[in-house]
Amino acid sequence: GENVEQHPSTLSVQEGDSAVIKCTYSDSASNYFPWYKQELGKRPQLIIDIRSNVGEKKDQRIAVTLNKTAKHFSLHITETQPEDSAVYFCAASPTPGGYNKLIFGAGTRLAVHP
Amino acid sequence: DTEVTQTPKHLVMGMTNKKSLKCEQHMGHRAMYWYKQKAKKPPELMFVYSYEKLSINESVPSRFSPECPNSSLLNLHLHALQPEDSALYLCASSQDLGSPGELFFGEGSRLTVL
Numbered sequence: 001g002e003n004v005e006q007h008p009s010t011l012s013v014q015e016g017d018s019a020v021i022k023c024t025y026s027d028s029a030s031n032y033f034p035w036y037k038q039e040l041g042k043r044p045q046l047i048i049d050i051r052s053n054v055g056e057k058k059d060q061r062i063a064v065t066l067n068k069t070a071k072h073f074s075l076h077i078t079e080t081q082p083e084d085s086a087v088y089f090c091a092a093s094p095t096p097g098g099y100n101k102l103i104f105g106a107g108t109r110l111a112v113h114p
Numbered sequence: 115d116t117e118v119t120q121t122p123k124h125l126v127m128g129m130t131n132k133k134s135l136k137c138e139q140h141m142g143h144r145a146m147y148w149y150k151q152k153a154k155k156p157p158e159l160m161f162v163y164s165y166e167k168l169s170i171n172e173s174v175p176s177r178f179s180p181e182c183p184n185s186s187l188l189n190l191h192l193h194a195l196q197p198e199d200s201a202l203y204l205c206a207s208s209q210d211l212g213s214p215g216e217l218f219f220g221e222g223s224r225l226t227v228l
Contacts, residue, residue: 032214043204043219044157051213089156093214099145099164100214104156 002027002094006105013080014113021108023090024072030092032100033066033073038107039086047088048075080112120205120220128228129195135223137188137205145169145210146188147217148180151202163188164210195227 003026013019025033034049050057050064050073057064061080066073077084087107095101118139127133137146145164149157162170163182171180177199179191188205202224206217 034216036217043221044217045219046216049216095214099162099169099210100147100208100217101159101162101170102157102214102217103159107154107156 002030002092002103004092004103004105006090010109012111017080019077019080019110021075021088023105025092027094030094032093034091035075036089037086082112082114085110085112118205118207118218118220120223122223124224126226132193135190135203137220138186139207140186143207143209145208147206148190149204151204157204197227200225200227
């Protein structure tokens with residue numbers, strides 16, 4: 001089955017710096033790669049996603065890149081702010097159908113210091 | 115309404131008790147999910163329902179019994195649980211329109227098994 005590895009497990013940056021989180025996946029059938037943010041005591045919420053037919057996607061300060069050949073994808077956050085502090089999970093979905101069999105990475109705890 | 119509502123928020127039960135977790139969404143989503151999340155770990159998929167039929171059971175012990183009475187409701191029946199089953203149980207839903215899409219998570223039910 002699918003296995004997703006995520007690095008680093010913790011990341012500490014100064015406000016205004018960039019943050020990069022990297023993930024690798026094992027199942028070449030995976031075709032959907034979302035990123036979820038989970039603040040302490042809150043539900044996971046989607047921040048950005050990318051499908052296997054796209055190499056890069058941007059949404060304001062957040063971008064995701066996908067390298068299908070190498071089976072890795074990355075989250076880039078620019079101009080970080082204290083409210084970006086949270087746990088970020090990458091995920092991969094090998095499901096061919098409409099529902100999601102999301103397999104999550106272990107998570108990255110991002111701390112943005114003012 | 116873009117919310118997934120879970121009840122109860124907190125539940126304490128003994129190993130001989132029978133209890134149920136409930137989940138409701140009114141977004142017209144046809145896929146619904148149960149995830150289990152231990153502290154400082156990623157969500158782990160338990161069950162997926164697609165169009166009210168069980169599509170995925172990730173080898174979950176039979177002491178967890180899911181039920182999907184209709185397209186808006188998802189239950190998780192609990193019986194003879196073990197202390198190691200203590201966790202946050204997250205319900206989620208998605209549209210199921212032929213390709214994977216965003217999962218909308220509820221706030222979770224925090225379960226403690228004594």
